[in-house]
Amino acid sequence: MATNAQLAAKLLRDASGFFRNVGEQNPQLQQQMDDNAQVYEQVAELVENDPNGELPAQEG
Numbered sequence: 282m283a284t285n286a287q288l289a290a291k292l293l294r295d296a297s298g299f300f301r302n303v304g305e306q307n308p309q310l311q312q313q314m315d316d317n318a319q320v321y322e323q324v325a326e327l328v329e330n331d332p333n334g335e336l337p338a339q340e341g
Contacts, residue, residue, distance in 0.1 A: 293325035
């Protein structure tokens with residue numbers, strides 16, 4: 282049985298694939314969709330590798 286973190290990572294990766302597919306079909310959106318896909322993949326890695334980790338504080 283999968284853990285919640287494993288399921289979340291899978292959903293994030295599936296969403297990443299969705300964004301990539303949208304970008305492939307819409308060249309004018311491709312860069313934005315690729316950027317979205319990369320963010321989802323990065324978050325999937327964070328969830329898998331450190332499910333209880335915290336993001337560093339952003340200065341703004």
